[in-house]
Amino acid sequence: MWLLDRGPEFLAPRSRRAMLPAVKIGVLGATGPAGRGLAARLSDVGYEVLAGSRELAKAERVVADLAETWGDRVARITPADNQAACDADVVVLAVHADAALATSKYFADQLAGKVVVSMANNLVRSGTEFNAVPPPHGSIAKEMQALLWRSKVVTAFHLVPAAEFVNLDEKMESDVVACGDDDGAREALMEIICAIPELRAFDGGSLENAVGMETFAAVLLTVNIRHKVRAGLRFSGI
Numbered sequence: 058m059w060l061l062d063r064g065p066e067f068l069a070p071r072s073r074r075a076m077l078p079a080v081k082i083g084v085l086g087a088t089g090p091a092g093r094g095l096a097a098r099l100s101d102v103g104y105e106v107l108a109g110s111r112e113l114a115k116a117e118r119v120v121a122d123l124a125e126t127w128g129d130r131v132a133r134i135t136p137a138d139n140q141a142a143c144d145a146d147v148v149v150l151a152v153h154a155d156a157a158l159a160t161s162k163y164f165a166d167q168l169a170g171k172v173v174v175s176m177a178n179n180l181v182r183s184g185t186e187f188n189a190v191p192p193p194h195g196s197i198a199k200e201m202q203a204l205l206w207r208s209k210v211v212t213a214f215h216l217v218p219a220a221e222f223v224n225l226d227e228k229m230e231s232d233v234v235a236c237g238d239d240d241g242a243r244e245a246l247m248e249i250i251c252a253i254p255e256l257r258a259f260d261g262g263s264l265e266n267a268v269g270m271e272t273f274a275a276v277l278l279t280v281n282i283r284h285k286v287r288a289g290l291r292f293s294g295i
Contacts, residue, residue: 094222109142
């Protein structure tokens with residue numbers, strides 16, 4: 058496992074933006090809490106973002122709401138339907154786990170050859186705890202890769218609370234593990250992660266390890282519920 062550093066720890070926002078590659082990112086399901094938060098964070102650090110939804114009008118309302126709250130910090134977000142959002146260089150599926158596979162299958166042709174990011178955890182709540190429900194291939198990410206066999210599926214952001222994503226004034230001190238079978242796609246995702254201040258990106262290896270991140274989300278959420286905290290993942294000694 059290795060850490061991809063951002064370089065100098067305290068780069069000014071303008072400097073960070075100057076270092077970003079010319080990558081357009083599409084977010085499918087950008088009207089949900091995690092999707093809109095990720096879109097806002099990515100825009101804030103300089104990425105061009107297509108905020109996708111099944112209905113363009115809904116995407117337009119969400120982007121307008123974000124603009125009212127955060128102004129120019131989210132000026133790089135363009136509302137789109139999910140089909141248009143698939144035209145981006147990197148596409149993030151920020152939809153619920155129960156919709157991730159259906160969405161992957163529906164847009165498989167359009168996503169061919171692209172880097173596709175899964176954020177999904179297949180969890181169920183039982184009282185004061187969450188339990189993981191692994192699919193036949195072991196993880197949602199592996200199921201997606203089976204459907205998107207012409208795409209490069211990678212996975213990350215499983216353990217970052219959606220509420221922290223959407224509040225751009227809140228520091229997100231978290232470590233994010235990226236898994237994927239394609240080395241180039243995994244490294245591209247890690248660059249995106251590291252563009253967000255206070256996030257550290259770690260190489261978690263192949264998609265075989267995605268099951269660990271997806272299922273650990275159940276443990277982390279259970280700890281947060283029972284201890285009434287908002288804990289995240291942070292590796293010590295690095």
